[in-house]
Amino acid sequence: MNEAIINYTLHLADNSLILGQRNSECCGHGPILEQDIAITNISLDLIGQARNFYQHAASLKTDGSTEDSLAYLRTEREYKNCLLVEQPNGDWAQTMLRQFFFSQYQYLLLQQLQHSKDEQIAAIAAKSLKEVAYHLRWSREWVIRLGDGTEESHQRMLKAIDELWRYTGEMFMPAGYEKDSGVDLITLKDEWLKKVNEIFREATLTIPEKIFMQSGGKEGKHTEHLGYILTELQYLQRTYPNCEW
C-alpha cells in the first residue's frame, strides 16, 4: 500500500519534471521573447510541482532519499512518467500540442487529486491547479491559433497530431500503483476527450480515428528519448557526485 503511494507520487513528480526539462530546452529559443518567457515560466511551475512531489515521496520512503537523489540518481527504468512528456519539442506546433494535451489532462487530474486522502498530495494538487489553469489557457489558445491559422500552421498542427496522438492513451491506462490513487480515470478520459474535441473543433482539427496507443512509460518502459533527457539532466551529479553550489 505504502509502496503504491510512493510510486504514484514519483509518477506525478516525474511527469512534471520531464515536461519541465523538455520545456526548458526552449529557453532562449522561443519564437519571440514573450513566448520564450511564457514557456520557461511554465517550466518553472512544473519543476516546482516536481520538487513538492519528490519531497513528499522522499518523506514516505524513509530510506535517506531526498528530492535530489530521486531526480538525479534514478535510472531510466525507474522513471515513471508518461511517454507523452518525454517526446521531443519538434517545432512550435508540436511543443504547444504536447503542452495542451498534458495541461488539459493535468488540470482535470489535479481537480480530482485535491480531494486525495493523502493530505500532502491534496495540498500540492490544490496549489498547482492555480498555475496549471494558466498553462492550459495559454497552450489551448496556441492550438486554436495554429490550427485555424495559415495553411502552413494548419499543416504543422496536423503533423504534430500525427506524431503525438499515439501517446495520449497511456495517460488513462492505470498502472499497478495507480489503482488506489482515488482517481477515476474513466471519467477523466471522457472529460479530456470532450475538452480536446471542443478545442479541436474551434481549431479546425479532428481527433484521429482509433489508432494503436503506445504505453509503458508509467511502468518504466520508455521511448528512446528519455535516456538522452536524463543524460543531460543528471550529468553533473553523475560526474561530480554530491556536488553543490
Added chain:
Amino acid sequence: MTAHEIDKKTLLAFLEEIKDPEVPVLSIIDLGIVRDIRWNDDELELVITSTYTGCPAMDMITANIRTELATLGFKKIKITQSLSPAWTTDWMSESGKRKLKEYGIAPPDKRFSIPKDGVECPLCHSNNTRLVSEFGSTACKALYQCKDCQEPFDYFKCH
C-alpha cells in the same frame, strides 16, 4: 501578555524589514507568506508558504529570514514550509498593494482575475491598456502595455 506575545510584536515589526528579493518594495508580511509564528520551548518556528510552487525567490527568502533572525540573537530557528491552504493574493496587505503601485507594478485586481485588457496603468492611470502576455518576468506577473503613455508595465496576477 506573556513574554512570547511581546516578542511576537517585535518580531513582526522585524519581519516587515525582510523583502521579497524579486519585488523589493514588498516585505514578506505584505506578501502574506508568513502564516504562523510559534515557540517550541526555546526554538522559534516560522511557518511560511510559497507564492508559486517554482518561485526561486523562496529559497532566498528562507535564507534571509535565517540570517536576519540570527542577528537578532535567535539561536534555534525552524522554518517550516506549508502548502495548505494555498497562498492567495487575497493575503496581500493593502499597504503592500499601494507600495506595488508606487513602484510601477499594477496590484492584483479582482476584476482581472483572468488577465485581460484594461488593467489600470500604474504610471499614467489610464485603463486603455493591453495584455501582452499572461506570463511575465517572474511567475507572479503578467506583461502589459499602456496604449496612452505607451509604457510597458507588469501586473501582479490574482492568484
